[in-house]
Amino acid sequence: DTGVSQNPRHKITKRGQNVTFRCDPISEHNRLYWYRQTLGQGPEFLTYFQNEAQLEKSRLLSDRFSAERPKGSFSTLEIQRTEQGDSAMYLCASSAWDRGYYEQYFGPGTRLTVT
Amino acid sequence: DQQVKQNSPSLSVQEGRISILNCDYTNSMFDYFLWYKKYPAEGPTFLISISSIKDKNEDGRFTVFLNKSAKHLSLHIVPSQPGDSAVYFCAASDLGRSQGNLIFGKGTKLSVKP
Numbered sequence: 379d380t381g382v383s384q385n386p387r388h389k390i391t392k393r394g395q396n397v398t399f400r401c402d403p404i405s406e407h408n409r410l411y412w413y414r415q416t417l418g419q420g421p422e423f424l425t426y427f428q429n430e431a432q433l434e435k436s437r438l439l440s441d442r443f444s445a446e447r448p449k450g451s452f453s454t455l456e457i458q459r460t461e462q463g464d465s466a467m468y469l470c471a472s473s474a475w476d477r478g479y480y481e482q483y484f485g486p487g488t489r490l491t492v493t
Numbered sequence: 494d495q496q497v498k499q500n501s502p503s504l505s506v507q508e509g510r511i512s513i514l515n516c517d518y519t520n521s522m523f524d525y526f527l528w529y530k531k532y533p534a535e536g537p538t539f540l541i542s543i544s545s546i547k548d549k550n551e552d553g554r555f556t557v558f559l560n561k562s563a564k565h566l567s568l569h570i571v572p573s574q575p576g577d578s579a580v581y582f583c584a585a586s587d588l589g590r591s592q593g594n595l596i597f598g599k600g601t602k603l604s605v606k607p
Contacts, residue, residue, distance in 0.1 A: 382536070419599055420497075426592065482527075482593075485536050487535075
């Protein structure tokens with residue numbers, strides 16, 4: 379088991395550009411979560427998937443954000459028309475919810491800087 | 494409105510002594526609590542969790558205590574080691590809602606001095 383992986387680890391983009399991040403969860407974890415963390419704050423929930431279904435989005439997830447988890451495996455998070463306020467660490471986590479394991483295991487994160 | 498609060502931004506402890514990190518919550522529907530450790534430039538690492546039906550859970554040097562009436566939990570690390578120096582986050586979840594998303598505090602930076 380290699381843990382949760384995220385790519386890229388760092389992304390610098392200009393305001394107005396689109397960016398896409400990828401998350402590969404722990405194999406056989408049916409739940410996948412996306413969080414965002416800014417300086418001095420704890421991670422904040424964005425959205426989650428149970429298998430391939432996206433079941434909840436937080437109010438933090440504006441219309442410029444979209445997430446997918448095709449076939450219930452890896453997930454992508456896309457931000458369109460990036461703004462400076464999108465600069466943050468984007469974290470992915472997974473859990474084996476269907477087997478009664480509620481703790482979430484996090485990846486290393488993708489640090490986004492919007493200039 | 495912050496539902497999970499860690500009121501101490503930092504804590505300094507001598508190696509070998511006990512570290513006690515505190516966390517308060519306001520939402521009485523929370524029924525599952527977790528502690529994570531985070532090093533710079535890494536994602537949070539799961540340490541230990543506790544269900545609201547328990548008041549204590551222990552795993553090696555780490556023990557979490559839950560006081561439901563006070564809406565308070567604490568993490569005890571005994572003995573503290575320099576490698577424990579990191580930011581510690583308390584998180585809570587309302588499993589009854591089935592979403593399972595975590596609500597985090599702002600973290601406490603622990604420094605363990607040799």
